[in-house]
Amino acid sequence: MISSQANLFLASLSSKNRDFLLERSTPVTLPLRTVLYNAEEVPSHAYFITSGIASVVSTMSSGATAEVGIIGREGIAGSLQLLGPGLVPTHCFMQLDGTGLKIPFSELKKAFRSSEDVRDRANEFIQEQVLSLSQLAGCNRFHEAEERLARWLLMVQDRTQSDVLNLTQEFLAMMLGAQRSTVTLVAGSLQRSGLIEYQRGRVKILNRENLEAAACDCYQVTKHLYANLYKQSTPGGRK
Amino acid sequence: MISSQANLFLASLSSKNRDFLLERSTPVTLPLRTVLYNAEEVPSHAYFITSGIASVVSTMSSGATAEVGIIGREGIAGSLQLLGPGLVPTHCFMQLDGTGLKIPFSELKKAFRSSEDVRDRANEFIQEQVLSLSQLAGCNRFHEAEERLARWLLMVQDRTQSDVLNLTQEFLAMMLGAQRSTVTLVAGSLQRSGLIEYQRGRVKILNRENLEAAACDCYQVTKHLYANLYKQSTPGGRK
DNA sequence: TGCATTATGTTGCATATCGAACAGACGAAA
DNA sequence: TTTCGTCTGTTCGATATGCAACATAATGCA
8 A cells, every 4th residue: 555645746735636636546566667658649647656766768769868857756757748738759667666656647637727736736846857857958968977877876866765776787878878888987987986886787875975076066956956846835735 | 019929829828818918018129148037036027039039048067058948939938937936947048139028927927827728828838848858958968069050050940930040159059068169160061061151140041951951850859849839729819 | 507698897999079279350340 | 441359260189978899797597
């Protein structure tokens, strides 16, 4: 049984609205690589993530990929589609396995349209995604692989609270939009500096403080956006 | 006098809602470099662009800049701030001078909150911005300066209908997130191929078709997003 | 235990772009 | 016309990363 507080978006709603959505949702496990939506498709379901992490990924025609969004238990996979009929050019899948609540997209959309509370909170989440993306778009352009890797690990850790992450270098390369050999290089550098430790698909963060110093400023920017999410709402749904 | 149809967002609204917003708006000229909003500030006004182009720009702590959004007469500068209390990390200014309608941000927000029509259309515009950004974030990472320059010129031309653009290489460098000398290189290449022609702050597009071929696929993706904007609404405000 | 699979290490060359500097060219203002 | 500021051309070394190939090491399955 998943707590109704496990997803921060749901937790930020009034109990009435939360119950409305919960009644229409089904708890699901979300194993690694589960696809939450595909590019250019109207999703059948949206997902309230309750554990694990989903990645929103942009794929170029060359096949190169880069992460452009990250969703943990604070959010909803499939929220961008609420805004309009535009076809989303990204896809979204589980990057670290976890759990969630699955709701028919049409039901979520109905709530989004009819409830101001649902809409306000969903818009807040969408805004956080968009503003982070604005920052990360620049980050992808200017910052070096090592800084980006550090930033990325920190962002993931913030959303899992775990200091051990199951991630291969191959996978990290896809997230960072880099070659796998580049990841080997920069991850090796971080390891030699004692900031992380890794082995075959397992990364452990050893020194968070120094890792933050090794990351680009984009980490701080997105961290604040993340930290302030739902802050104005009434936690626990007291409203 | 600016036609009420000059801004496509306003044109997509019902006449009642359009009038509501027009009554609260002031026509303004928007000279080159006019700042429409700053980073981390709640804007005092939003702007419905009626001519010219605004750029949404991300600035890194190093001072490096890259464009992460572009707004022509289809849109609203200051729409992201409607979604929530998050502090927008980008700033926005006129990249080609033009005109617009200036409205107190609080008035626009009021309409956004109270009118479903306003909200739906604004959300559509926001979605177009976000989905384009998702694509361009990857573009910034993977595509070379020449492709990006071609894409960028095309995107600007789509929003101005003019084949002569007043832009210096220095400025293009800021938009593309590149060195000015790199822009000289790739612009020279495009000129030698007969796709563009330029001289001291003036770029002329000579061969649109071949320029599209020189641009990365991101152009097509964002073009479709742009072309389909407000398509489902009732143009002219018949609704 | 052995074997296949997968993850990581490493190397080497190619290259786009950076970063900085300087020179020339154009145009507006005096 | 002269001057000055701005825009553009060009060079050149430095470098992060791409791209490809192969070697090694760890894991899990048969």
